[in-house]
Amino acid sequence: MSIDGIYDQNNIFKKIIRGEAPAIKVYEDDKHLAFMDIFPESRGHTLVIPKVDSRNYLDLPADVIGEYMFVVQKVARAVCNALSPDGVRIMQYNGEEATQTVFHVHFHIVPCYRGIPLTAHAKGAASRAELEEIAARIRQHIS
Ligand code: 5GP
Numbered sequence: 082m083s084i085d086g087i088y089d090q091n092n093i094f095k096k097i098i099r100g101e102a103p104a105i106k107v108y109e110d111d112k113h114l115a116f117m118d119i120f121p122e123s124r125g126h127t128l129v130i131p132k133v134d135s136r137n138y139l140d141l142p143a144d145v146i147g148e149y150m151f152v153v154q155k156v157a158r159a160v161c162n163a164l165s166p167d168g169v170r171i172m173q174y175n176g177e178e179a180t181q182t183v184f185h186v187h188f189h190i191v192p193c194y195r196g197i198p199l200t201a202h203a204k205g206a207a208s209r210a211e212l213e214e215i216a217a218r219i220r221q222h223i224s
Contacts, residue, residue: 084176086184088134094185098132105212107219108156113149115156117212118189122199125164125192125215129153135186137175153188159222164215166192 096102104116118126131149135141170191174181
């Protein structure tokens with residue numbers, strides 16, 4: 082998939098927005114959703130999406146970016162306050178060549194812990210119970 086293209090109404094994140102696929106949510110409002118990545122690169126890997134149909138950051142309508150970035154920061158702060166990592170990566174990929182695999186725009190919040198390397202992108206699945214436990218902690222820190 083190139084950077085340009087038609088928005089697929091059946092991509093997995095759109096299904097999560099519509100309630101047709103499950104997600105372990107940590108934050109939701111009428112325009113945004115944040116949920117646990119099921120193939121986390123570290124403990125607490127969280128995804129933040131706007132609900133507007135956009136394949137990537139380049140597609141996003143300019144008037145949604147400000148509030149979306151505010152929500153990304155809000156969720157990143159909650160992740161850090163809940164899990165006390167030593168650092169956090171806030172990342173976003175556009176196009177297959179840039180390793181984007183789900184074509185609904187999203188930011189990754191990936192906590193980094195000293196001495197613990199990140200695991201591979203979009204590979205090993207975490208246990209649902211563990212993700213639920215982490216999500217409950219993060220939810221408590223959403224302001
Ligand atoms: P991308 O590669 O597009 O930047 O990131 C997509 C992310 O979505 C990956 O980190 C991958 O682990 C995650 N992911 C893929 N399928 C699902 C899913 O069904 N549910 C959730 N919660 N995350 C997913």
